[in-house]
Amino acid sequence: MGDIQFEIDGQTVTAVPGMTVLEVARKHGIYIPTLCHHEKLEPFGGCRLCIVEVEDRGWTKYVVSCVFPAAGGIIVRTRSEKVDRLRKTILELLMAHAPDAPQLVELAKVYGADPNRYESDPSFCIHCGLCVRYCAEVARKNAIGFVDRGINKEISFVPEIAAQYCNDCKECFPLCPTSYLQAAYVLAQALSFSEQGVQTMNT
Numbered sequence: 438m439g440d441i442q443f444e445i446d447g448q449t450v451t452a453v454p455g456m457t458v459l460e461v462a463r464k465h466g467i468y469i470p471t472l473c474h475h476e477k478l479e480p481f482g483g484c485r486l487c488i489v490e491v492e493d494r495g496w497t498k499y500v501v502s503c504v505f506p507a508a509g510g511i512i513v514r515t516r517s518e519k520v521d522r523l524r525k526t527i528l529e530l531l532m533a534h535a536p537d538a539p540q541l542v543e544l545a546k547v548y549g550a551d552p553n554r555y556e557s558d559p560s561f562c563i564h565c566g567l568c569v570r571y572c573a574e575v576a577r578k579n580a581i582g583f584v585d586r587g588i589n590k591e592i593s594f595v596p597e598i599a600a601q602y603c604n605d606c607k608e609c610f611p612l613c614p615t616s617y618l619q620a621a622y623v624l625a626q627a628l629s630f631s632e633q634g635v636q637t638m639n640t
């Protein structure tokens with residue numbers, strides 16, 4: 438199949454079928470902020486920060502660019518008044534959980550996000566899933582996963598696997614946009630991985 442042509446921020450870009458709008462933007466050096474995207478991992482679409490405006494046959498919609506497929510003739514805007522407003526709100530919601538995370542603090546400056554807009558609920562993990570997906574898809578160990586749902590959702594190390602592999606790997610640590618992963622690992626290690634430790638873990 439031939440190349441697809443469309444527009445991002447006034448620039449004509451080309452893509453092959455199957456590429457996402459985010460991939461095409463990056464290929465052409467156009468910046469879209471992301472928190473849960475990693476080029477080695479399957480698109481996740483979790484954080485919503487990569488939202489962009491898409492005009493398609495006269496209709497305007499707001500889509501998550503890391504999962505939205507490139508299509509011929511669409512017009513993409515990576516910044517607009519509404520896109521910026523949506524990103525600001527997304528950041529404010531995330532900062533209720535992790536107000537001091539450096540990546541969030543930097544992005545908050547760009548979008549004028551107020552870290553105190555929503556009631557503080559410092560769970561620190563923003564559920565980006567990078568650690569979980571990296572361990573499953575790249576390291577192929579499945580040493581870490583999500584447990585529970587909704588507001589109780591949290592990451593959890595699988596003690597038998599983590600005790601065997603994590604100490605020599607730790608490749609997921611630098612991916613975490615908050616400081617939570619490393620802290621959770623240290624705590625889980627203290628509680629569960631040591632020979633004297635208990636076999637269940639409640640972080």
Ligand code: SF4
Pocket residue numbers: 561562563564565566567568569592612613614615617618
């Ligand atoms: S611990 Fe960090 S990398 Fe893992 S899901 Fe939470 S924020 Fe993302």
Ligand code: FES
Pocket residue numbers: 470471472473474481482483484485486487488501502503504
């Ligand atoms: S980077 Fe697209 S939703 Fe997180």
